[in-house]
Amino acid sequence: MKKTIGFIGGGNMGRAMMAGLLKSGQYQPTEVYVFDPSVKVRKHLEDTLGVQPTTTVEDLVDNAGIIVLAVKPQVLNQVLAKINGRVNEQQLVISIAAGVTLAQLAAGLTGRLKLIRVMPNTPALVGAGMAAIATNENVDEQEKQLAVTLFSSFGLAKVVPEHLIDAVVGVSGSGPAYVYLFIEALADSAVLEGMPRKDAYEFAAQTVLGSAKMVLETREHPGNLKDMVCSPAGTTITGVRVLETGGFRGLVMDTVHAVAEKNRQMAE
Numbered sequence: 001m002k003k004t005i006g007f008i009g010g011g012n013m014g015r016a017m018m019a020g021l022l023k024s025g026q027y028q029p030t031e032v033y034v035f036d037p038s039v040k041v042r043k044h045l046e047d048t049l050g051v052q053p054t055t056t057v058e059d060l061v062d063n064a065g066i067i068v069l070a071v072k073p074q075v076l077n078q079v080l081a082k083i084n085g086r087v088n089e090q091q092l093v094i095s096i097a098a099g100v101t102l103a104q105l106a107a108g109l110t111g112r113l114k115l116i117r118v119m120p121n122t123p124a125l126v127g128a129g130m131a132a133i134a135t136n137e138n139v140d141e142q143e144k145q146l147a148v149t150l151f152s153s154f155g156l157a158k159v160v161p162e163h164l165i166d167a168v169v170g171v172s173g174s175g176p177a178y179v180y181l182f183i184e185a186l187a188d189s190a191v192l193e194g195m196p197r198k199d200a201y202e203f204a205a206q207t208v209l210g211s212a213k214m215v216l217e218t219r220e221h222p223g224n225l226k227d228m229v230c231s232p233a234g235t236t237i238t239g240v241r242v243l244e245t246g247g248f249r250g251l252v253m254d255t256v257h258a259v260a261e262k263n264r265q266m267a268e
């Protein structure tokens, strides 16, 4: 397989993955192709990342060893119809579309193609992404590892059975949006207490970053880490009570369930 990668769709996620990949040094800009219908988007990606824009999707397919479908689920069928018959059985086809199953990808493309379904997230842009990977039966162990290496270059990546992708969308695919809401709310609260806004975002974001690092690096149960912050009759437990009274944890669980359910519905 050629050591080149092509992105069909240069939007939020396509850009985040390209930037992450280049930052990791795993790919050089000359090895990364992008097709997006917007000339402006292509030019911007060429100017800012140095990647190679193609003027047609066909050109991209002919140049790339790995093809990443980074378009909205609503336009994916249109793209599959365009590339069908052109993709060969040596290339890897990776779709990141929410709610599109491996079976649906296979139905849109002829041949015993190597199909991979990935659910990444936008923190890939800063090398801190989380991606889940599921493959079809034509992808061998080495190719699976190649996908893991690729997505690990801008964060963590794990192979999962395909049915878990719904949970993954709920937790890490869509998750950054909930975390940004939380950071915004924390910062607004600090502003309400008199802190200058630009400092408030720093205090809030660094707290989320540090807390997440504690979970990942200490491997302690999050409940234990929470207990370490809560002094008896102290400030934190006073705040925890407010969150619990408001149903914070139940709300988060309902949120993730709604997103997973939406992902399942999109696949129907």
Ligand SMILES: NC(=O)C1=CN([C@@H]2O[C@H](COP(=O)(O)OP(=O)(O)OC[C@H]3O[C@@H](n4cnc5c(N)ncnc54)[C@H](OP(=O)(O)O)[C@@H]3O)[C@@H](O)[C@H]2O)C=CC1
Pocket: 008, 009, 010, 011, 012, 013, 014, 035, 036, 037, 038, 041, 057, 070, 071, 072, 073, 075, 078, 079, 096, 097, 098, 119, 120, 121, 122, 173, 174
């Ligand atoms: N955003 C996220 O956090 C995540 C998104 N995803 C998945 O990634 C995919 C892309 O999402 P996102 O990057 O947010 O979406 P964007 O709309 O930001 O990016 C999609 C890009 O594809 C372009 N496009 C439209 N039609 C075509 C076409 N026929 N060929 C090539 N490119 C085309 C769009 O152009 P135009 O705008 O002009 O239509 C746009 O630039 C989705 O399937 C989504 O489910 C997965 C995980 C996380």
Ligand SMILES: O=C(O)[C@@H]1CCC=N1
Pocket: 098, 169, 173, 174
């Ligand atoms: O909102 C969406 O549908 C996409 C998939 C996961 C994150 N963004």
